[in-house]
Amino acid sequence: MSAPPGRPLSLFERALYGDGSLPGNVVVTACIEGRIDPAALLRALSQAQARHPLLRCLIVEREGRPWFELRRTPPQIPLRIIDRRSDEDWLTWSERELQRCFDGRREPLARLLWLRGEHRSELVLICHHAICDGRALTHLLGELLRDCDGPERAIETRDALPSFADWLPAAVRADRGLQRSIRWRAAALALALRLLVRDRPAQHYGAIYRELWTLDEAVSRRLSEQCRAQHVSAYVAISLAFVLAFRAVCGAQRIQRFVAPVDMRSLLPNLGDRDLFGIAPTVELRPGKTGAGTAAPDEFWTRARALQAELQRRIEVLPAKVYRNFLGLERLHGVFDRMVVYGRSRREGRQLTLSNLGRLSLTQDYRGFHLRAVRGISGVVGATPAHQLVISRYAGRYDFSLSSDEESLPRAHALRIREHAMDLLMALTAPQAQPHAEPAPVSAEPVRAA
Incomplete structure (x- = not known):
């Protein structure tokens, strides 16, 4: 008897899923005014499973x-319904x-929580990062809202489970020189992991918070207008403000790397815009030396334009x-356990994503x-998210989620960082802080990160 259809997790997906004992989740909350039909919501979840084969998968060995x-x-995708008691319930839940954690051996890697009120509700959508990045998460939320409000429609069930290699451009798959280079690099790294990595205790962290x-809307609009006038994306301006804030509160050497996750869909032509996908490469942001964490307007925008050009x-x-x-x-699955030991033994908290x-x-x-509103988009993979800032905009408002743990960054420090960054942006x-704009050296389109 043949085995059920499926595919092995890529090594990156394995790293996100781990052994299932640590969280690897992304979450978003939709704030709803009006009434939702429970039967329609269940139907929407069923349609999502038909549309996305990864939502019909379990994890097996x-x-x-x-x-x-x-x-x-x-x-079925689990739906839990809880009576809504206040406007703040969704924060706790x-x-x-x-x-x-998800138990991928027994349940899909997605679930939905409905905080149900008479006139207001929140839908909290949770997915595992192994199948869903932030963009896929919000697309899935949009599908659920559309399907639970509209008439019942026929959905063609999709069964294809392409591997990462299937999404690559044909020219990349056929590049023999690239394959030879990869083979030698992977062999050298595997040998180093076998010889150099020894069993070490995993690091422990404080309580996770967000x-x-x-x-x-008014402040969000002014920020967007000022960024356009200065030929700088809002993402770069906000990122630079938080770099300055972290350095002001934590010192110039505490955070050693600043990185931006980048949406891979532009690099994988066979991956659809709305396909579920959880992998995101990063590029390093290099803001340079920034003094004591402050900057005059002219200096700030000059730095922002330089940072944007470097990022581009x-x-x-x-x-x-x-x-x-x-x-x-993909050539390192044989030393995956060594990679896990090495990764968990390294101290987190020196990087801001x-x-x-x-x-x-x-x-x-x-x-x-x-x-x-769409609130609180956040993620955590492993023992700590230290440190992560997620930026989004919906209905004319910028939304922020700053995550870490109490040991890597005490919450009191995070509050000071938030205040410092917001004061700088304000x-x-x-009006008196708007300098003369300079020509843009590169495209001012925002970087779309995962």
Whole structure:
């Protein structure tokens, strides 16, 4: 009897999933005004499973590796309904769900929590990062909202489970020189991992927390207008403000790397815009020396334009590195356990990830309800998210989520960082702080990060 259809997890997916004992989740909350039909919501979840084969998979062991195994009659995506008691309930529940592990052996790697009120509700969507990045998460949320509000429609069930290599351009798969280079690099790295990595205790961290806040429409509009006037993306301006804030609060040497996750869909032509996908390469942001964490308006915008130009250059050379690195990783499954030991024994907290989701393209008005806000997009992979900032914009408002743990960054310090960054951005958007704009050296389009 043949085995059920499926495919092995890529090494990057294995790293995100681990052994299932640590969280690897992404979460988003939709704030709803109006009424949702429970039967329609269940139907929407069923349609999502038909549309996305990864939502019909369980994790199984085959040939010494974890596989996505496609089930013909999969377990349903869990829907939990809880009576809504206050406007703040979603904060507690979303944080709890963010840290609650999936059991991929028994359930799909997605679940939905409905905080149900008479006139207002929140839908908290949680997915595992192994199948879903921030962009895929918000697309999936949009599909659920659309399907639970519209008439029942026929959905063609999709069964294809392409591997990472299937998404690559044909020219990359056929490049023999690249394959030879990958083979030698991977062999050298595997040998080093076998010889040099010894069993070491895993690092332990403090309690995970998130700081969530939103700018009002007027302030958000002024920030966007000022960025356009200065030929700088809002993402770069906000990122630089937080670099300055971290250095002001933590010192210039505490955070050694600033990185931006980049949406891989532009690099993988066979991957659809709305396909579920959880892998995101990063590029390093190099803001240079920034003094004591402050900057006059002219100096700030000059630095921002330089940072944007450097970021654009790094993104332009990213494809070749991505193809080489990710194909090389597929040759390291035999030393995956050594990689896990090495990764968990290294102390986190020296890096700030600045993730940009940009403007969310979600409909606001439906037949039965209104989408008031999209809040708290966050992720955690492993024992700590230290440190992560997620930036998004919906309904004219910028939304922020700053995550870490109490040992790597005490929450009191995170509050000071938030205040410092926001004060800096407010000062830059004040009428008297608007310097003469200079020509843009590169495209001012925001970097779309995962």
